[in-house]
Amino acid sequence: xxxxxxxxxxxxxxxxxxxxxxxxxxxxxxxxxxxxxxxxxxxxxxxxxxxxxxxxxxxxxxxxxxxxxxxxxxxxxxxxxxxxxxxxxxxxxxxxxxxxxxxxxxxxxxxxxxxxxxxxxxxxxxxxxxxxxxxxxxxxxxxxxxxxxxxxxxxxxxxxxxxxxxxx
Numbered sequence: 001x002x003x004x005x006x007x008x009x010x011x012x013x014x015x016x017x018x019x020x021x022x023x024x025x026x027x028x029x030x031x032x033x034x035x036x037x038x039x040x041x042x043x044x045x046x047x048x049x050x051x052x053x054x055x056x057x058x059x060x061x062x063x064x065x066x067x068x069x070x071x072x073x074x075x076x077x078x079x080x081x082x083x084x085x086x087x088x089x090x091x092x093x094x095x096x097x098x099x100x101x102x103x104x105x106x107x108x109x110x111x112x113x114x115x116x117x118x119x120x121x122x123x124x125x126x127x128x129x130x131x132x133x134x135x136x137x138x139x140x141x142x143x144x145x146x147x148x149x150x151x152x153x154x155x156x157x158x159x160x161x162x163x164x165x166x167x168x
Contacts, residue, residue, distance in 0.1 A: 018104040026071075026097065031056070031064045033101055036090065039074060040098040042143065043089040046079070050088060053139065073097060 019033055026032075038053050039045055045053075051061055065088070068074040073094035079085030090098055113121050129137050 015105055015108055018108055019101045022097075022100055022104060028067070031060065032068060035061070035064050035068060036073065036094060036098045036101065039088045040090050040095065040102075044087045047086045047088065068094070 016030060016033075020030075023029060023033055034054055035050065038050060042049070047061070047065070051058060054061065065074060065076075069076060071093075072091055075089050075091050075094075077087045077089070079087055116124070129140075132140070
């Protein structure tokens with residue numbers, strides 16, 4: 001079990017290091033990266049949903065979102081049914097940055113998946129899901145099963161995912 005814990009720590013360190021170099025160019029941190037990732041995965045996500053997904057305080061998220069919005073990486077819109085609701089989506093610049101970050105980490109993951117093989121990859125997914133608490137696992141499964149939402153302001157022609165950005 002100690003070796004497994006070592007593996008988690010080292011894998012996390014090395015996977016995030018691939019993105020850290022890009023984040024440093026923008027003077028952003030890992031909290032910004034996580035927000036960009038989940039906003040990009042779920043365009044139109046509400047601030048409340050994002051708080052739940054990230055499991056951080058409202059104060060922490062407010063600071064991160066304020067910076068991303070001020071830099072033109074994230075857009076906020078009012079909810080149609082509830083004007084107090086803030087819906088988040090990535091701007092074109094935000095999409096570009098998130099794609100760069102994803103591609104850096106994707107390269108490492110693809111190489112590891114190829115080396116390990118399909119059976120090992122499935123085992124890895126099961127282990128990772130087993131480490132998650134039941135609520136997180138339920139949320140992840142629900143998000144993966146649900147049709148992908150689009151940002152409220154996107155046109156129908158913009159709804160196709162860029163090539164190479166399907167499920168890993």
